[in-house]
Amino acid sequence: MKGRLGRVLVGILGLVLPLGVFNRYVLYLVSLALVYYMAAAGTDLLVGYTDQLSLAGAAFFGLGAYTVALGSGLLHQSWAEGVLAAAAVGAMGGMVLGLPALRVQHLSLGVSTLAGVVVLNTWFNASPSFLGGSLGGSQGLVVPAPTIGGHPLSSRWLWAGIYGSAAAVWAVERNLIRSQYGRILWALKDSPLALESLGTALAPVKMGVFVFSSALIAVAGAWYGLLSGTIDPTVFDPNLSITLIAMAVIGGSGWEMGPLVGALFVTVLPQVFALMGFGPWANLSYAIAFFLTLRWAPEGLGRRWSRAWQTWRAARIRLGRRDVGGRPLGGG
Amino acid sequence: MADLLEVVEVRKSYGGVQALKSVSFSLAAGEVVALMGPNGAGKTTLVNVICGHTRPDGGVVRLDGRSLAGMGPARVARLGIARTFQNLCLFDHLTAVENVAVAVGLGAYRVSDAILRRWAFRAGEADILGRAEKVLDAVGFPPEARDLTPPMLPYGLRKRLELARALARNPKVLVLDEPVAGMNREEWPAIAGLIRAVAASGVGVLVIEHHWPFVQQVGQRGVFMAHGSVIAQGCWSEILSPREVVGRGLGRADGVGAPVL
Numbered sequence: 001m002k003g004r005l006g007r008v009l010v011g012i013l014g015l016v017l018p019l020g021v022f023n024r025y026v027l028y029l030v031s032l033a034l035v036y037y038m039a040a041a042g043t044d045l046l047v048g049y050t051d052q053l054s055l056a057g058a059a060f061f062g063l064g065a066y067t068v069a070l071g072s073g074l075l076h077q078s079w080a081e082g083v084l085a086a087a088a089v090g091a092m093g094g095m096v097l098g099l100p101a102l103r104v105q106h107l108s109l110g111v112s113t114l115a116g117v118v119v120l121n122t123w124f125n126a127s128p129s130f131l132g133g134s135l136g137g138s139q140g141l142v143v144p145a146p147t148i149g150g151h152p153l154s155s156r157w158l159w160a161g162i163y164g165s166a167a168a169v170w171a172v173e174r175n176l177i178r179s180q181y182g183r184i185l186w187a188l189k190d191s192p193l194a195l196e197s198l199g200t201a202l203a204p205v206k207m208g209v210f211v212f213s214s215a216l217i218a219v220a221g222a223w224y225g226l227l228s229g230t231i232d233p234t235v236f237d238p239n240l241s242i243t244l245i246a247m248a249v250i251g252g253s254g255w256e257m258g259p260l261v262g263a264l265f266v267t268v269l270p271q272v273f274a275l276m277g278f279g280p281w282a283n284l285s286y287a288i289a290f291f292l293t294l295r296w297a298p299e300g301l302g303r304r305w306s307r308a309w310q311t312w313r314a315a316r317i318r319l320g321r322r323d324v325g326g327r328p329l330g331g332g
Numbered sequence: 333m334a335d336l337l338e339v340v341e342v343r344k345s346y347g348g349v350q351a352l353k354s355v356s357f358s359l360a361a362g363e364v365v366a367l368m369g370p371n372g373a374g375k376t377t378l379v380n381v382i383c384g385h386t387r388p389d390g391g392v393v394r395l396d397g398r399s400l401a402g403m404g405p406a407r408v409a410r411l412g413i414a415r416t417f418q419n420l421c422l423f424d425h426l427t428a429v430e431n432v433a434v435a436v437g438l439g440a441y442r443v444s445d446a447i448l449r450r451w452a453f454r455a456g457e458a459d460i461l462g463r464a465e466k467v468l469d470a471v472g473f474p475p476e477a478r479d480l481t482p483p484m485l486p487y488g489l490r491k492r493l494e495l496a497r498a499l500a501r502n503p504k505v506l507v508l509d510e511p512v513a514g515m516n517r518e519e520w521p522a523i524a525g526l527i528r529a530v531a532a533s534g535v536g537v538l539v540i541e542h543h544w545p546f547v548q549q550v551g552q553r554g555v556f557m558a559h560g561s562v563i564a565q566g567c568w569s570e571i572l573s574p575r576e577v578v579g580r581g582l583g584r585a586d587g588v589g590a591p592v593l
Contacts, residue, residue, distance in 0.1 A: 172447050175446055175447045175448070175449055176443070176446055176447055179441075179446035179453065179457065180433070180434075180437040180438075180440055180441070180446065180456070180457070180460065181443055181446055183423075183426055183430050183433060183434045183437070184434060186423055186425045186426050186430075187423045187426065187434050189425065190422070190423040190424050190425055190426070191421040191422065191423060193385075193417070193421055194417065194421035194422070194423065194497075195423075195434070196404070196405045196406050196409070197383060197385075197405050197406075197409050197414070197415050198409055198414070198434060198435045198438070198497070198501060199406055199409035199410040199435075199438055199501060200406055200438060201404070201406040201407075202406070208443075254425075307481075310480055310481055310484050311484065313479075313480060313484075314477075314480055314484040314485075317474075317476045317477065
């Protein structure tokens with residue numbers, strides 16, 4: 001219970017502090033980082049925990065963004081309804097893409113999910129008409145400013161909304177991972193063969209994770225639309241899929257804080273470098289961070305610490321000394 | 333007594349190679365049967381057929397009289413066949429107790445219970461971990477090593493952990509693929525005792541093992557395979573003695589190590 005109180009206090013501090021300290025631009029930037037955090041968390045669930053290389057992230061991000069834009073433009077939905085609708089559309093999109101894509105693995109899964117992104121991107125660029133409205137083609141769409149009681153939401157309220165949504169995503173993912181279902185995800189990554197022979201059918205687990213992850217990424221896309229005010233088919237850019245995976249990996253995949261660290265790193269650091277006049281260094285810093293995490297903590301800093309602790313424990317309790325700690329830590 | 337597990341005329345070919353040529357045998361509840369034979373005899377293919385990993389070309393496997401035809405490994409496992417693997421297949425990112433918890437906790441509570449941290453989750457989780465610890469105790473796994481991950485454990489304990497994980501499913505049939513491979517000889521009697529105790533509780537145990545002294549400690553009957561066929565089966569006195577096995581070029585004189593063709 002003490003831990004929970006601490007988390008709530010840190011949570012409130014994280015909400016209020018930026019309002020007092022940051023100017024509008026920096027507040028926008030951290031809002032954007034939290035939007036990407038949600039998408040990276042969804043990506044991490046799939047790529048980090050269950051080891052399924054999906055490049056469909058941008059497709060669901062874009063679906064979420066377009067859902068909120070069309071929902072408020074054509075159906076006069078409120079922003080909250082738009083975010084929920086985006087989750088539903090993302091989940092459905094996940095089912096549609098997951099059914100064929102999850103029959104293959106690794107590189108084939110990556111390629112087939114990438115195909116999903118390219119198809120959607122092309123389709124939205126071609127400016128089809130949809131439900132009697134236009135999808136805007138390469139010009140994109142304006143996302144009406146979110147309002148509450150007829151008044152447009154200030155950037156502070158928008159921050160609060162994004163923060164609340166990100167906190168919910170964090171709590172959901174944390175609770176999921178620290179349960180029987182989290183153990184099943186790790187088991188799926190470590191030995192699908194053994195998991196299956198314990199009575200767990202793999203297909204529904206994979207599909208469930210894929211759909212859940214798609215819904216999370218779509219929610220992030222919806223907030224992206226609300227935050228930026230305009231969207232165009234570049235939100236379906238395959239580069240975004242790779243950036244989302246980069247966020248999950250840089251922070252250390254399979255660690256609940258990992259996507260947050262990764263999202264802050266990728267969103268905020270280039271701006272900091274640019275302000276300091278070292279623009280070109282941003283890309284180099286990516287490369288270095290990538291290298292360092294992949295070399296030293298491929299499973300995330302959390303797991304790295306727990307492994308170090310494990311080695312120390314194993315050495316102390318002397319379980320047949322010869323074999324204990326035989327495996328090198330980290331990259332090995 | 334009706335047989336718990338029946339394998340009837342099972343056949344399987346890979347390309348032109350007949351891995352199994354009409355194999356039949358049976359296993360009763362409470363019995364330990366040793367499945368033996370040189371490398372390439374078809375033992376692992378047979379186990380994969382029994383556990384639903386491989387679909388046979390012909391023949392049928394029955395559990396409690398019910399045909400397992402067309403069922404995948406998860407289905408077969410839920411009906412009560414648990415297995416261990418020749419090369420350990422443990423969950424390396426999970427602690428020992430969590431490894432067993434994966435097996436114990438299937439369907440204990442719903443995803444929504446976990447996400448919302450409902451009471452069903454708290455009660456279910458406490459129950460799962462408690463049961464997992466009991467299973468680990470039952471196979472003689474040291475309590476102080478419960479929260480270590482498999483890569484940190486000595487080999488013998490990893491073997492015990494895999495056995496515990498299979499037992500946690502409360503199986504009717506337990507299939508052990510080389511349970512003492514890579515273990516010290518001093519550890520054999522403990523593992524043999526464990527297997528006999530499991531059988532005494534009414535589980536049918538199929539042990540795939542090369543080591544004659546070990547299988548004779550643990551099993552009541554042997555099924556000897558070579559080239560995809562059962563060449564002998566029955567009680568130890570009825571089938572080949574080690575000397576005869578050596579005479580036919582199927583094993584080594586000291587009975588240790590893999591018989592090599």
